[in-house]
Amino acid sequence: MLSNKKPSEDNLPWVEKYRPQTLVELVSHKEITSTIERFINEGRVPHLLFYGPPGTGKTSTILACARKLYGDNWRSMVMELNASDERGIDVVREQIKNYAGTRKMFNSGFKLIILDEADAMTQQAQNALRRVMEKYTKNVRFCIICNYVSKIIPALQSRCTRFRFSPIEQDQVKSRLDYIIQNEKVNITNDGISALLKLSGGDMRRALNVLQACHSAYDFINESVVYECTGNPEPKDVEYIVNTMSKDEFSLAYSNINKMRIERGFALQDILTELFKYFLNNRDFSANSRVYLLDKFSQIEYRLGTGGSEKFQLMSLLGSYKIAIGMARNENEMDLE
CATH class of the missing domain: 3.40.50.300 (P-loop containing nucleotide triphosphate hydrolases)
Structure with a gap:
């Protein structure tokens, strides 16, 4: 019936x-x-x-x-x-x-x-x-x-x-999210909301879709859940990637990042996006080395978009980072002299 x-x-x-x-x-x-x-x-x-x-x-x-x-x-x-x-x-x-x-x-x-x-x-x-x-x-x-x-x-x-129509301001996205969270009785933490705002990048549709997906899959939503649901690297993952690129020699750093990428299911495109945000305002690097590195990021992103191999582009990313470190070190030595 x-x-x-x-x-x-x-x-x-x-x-x-x-x-x-x-x-x-x-x-x-x-x-x-x-x-x-x-x-x-x-x-x-x-x-x-x-x-x-x-x-x-x-x-x-x-x-x-x-x-x-x-x-x-x-x-x-x-x-x-x-x-x-x-x-x-x-x-x-x-x-x-x-x-x-x-x-x-x-x-x-x-x-x-x-x-x-x-x-x-x-x-x-x-x-x-x-x-x-x-x-x-x-x-x-x-x-x-x-x-x-x-x-x-x-x-x-x-x-x-x-x-x-420019990207929506974070406080405007948050006001709409707060209304929906209250209306749908979503159990979410403040760091979970911050992660949503960060990942949405001013895209209201993306923020709502991620929030609904997390609410459907989990009873409790925090920062880790949001990143896990979207498949994006967490801030601690980005820190790990930066540390291994900085401290380990090329082959070991490549092995560590590639292993993490495969085990956690990260796309190199997403790793690149998070690294871009990390280095954009990073003062540990000189202006010239940051300009060089960000230029290389754009070239790698273009090659990924046109079907380039993730393994080769990861090598290119790591090599560019090592060169940028060398540039920053040389400039610091010249300043000391």
Whole structure:
């Protein structure tokens, strides 16, 4: 026998369950939301281009705008497309053009087309979209959402009012986390919250996903649990890596780090990210040696991103570190002379 009970919100990912429904509920980028709210109140909404890192509120902002524009029936006036899935010119010529070219009966004003992850659209599709935006401005407004604005052709950028969504401030992420922790009765320590904030890097979506994953897997959440759940090296692991690179000779240091990497399941990319944070403001190294080391980090990261072997890149990382130590030592000796 089938139950008539409605699906519970408890089954929803917290990212969706706690997604802000109105512009007032958004915890960050108040200058952007206030500007857009003024556009809506004055009835002069332009085409919009939202860009910035993931998890900074771009999609939540435009959905809140849609609710303010159209009320409870906003879905009938909004077309959402994820351009990373449907990114070819046929989508622009068929779905988008057909939707933009028709007017809704008994509804005044314009419809809204949201193109998420638009930086994945092909050049042909973007060029076709430029003409559609010009031709159907009376019927429709576009909101183009992307992570990398450089991948959007200048012709589209010039037709939109651009807003950059920067990473969310830690205190703003924390205020939202505190509300969810209290609402979901999450048993988490202060160092666990600090680890969440550190790993999220201003990405609200990542913070909520990690928090929900930890809550599902553990009854008690602390710093170690957060790092274990995400697979990131803990601060004590980073200290161990730095110590063995500094004190042990090359082959032993390589063996120690590689053993830890395999046993703990760390990706070299994650180790590199944590080392970057460690050395960025480390005053034990001279400015020149830090510049050299950080430059080498960027080269290793690029090679890892293009399919380079983790073993060879670990050797490169270790060799670069040894050279940086030598540079710092030579500079100190010259200063003493």
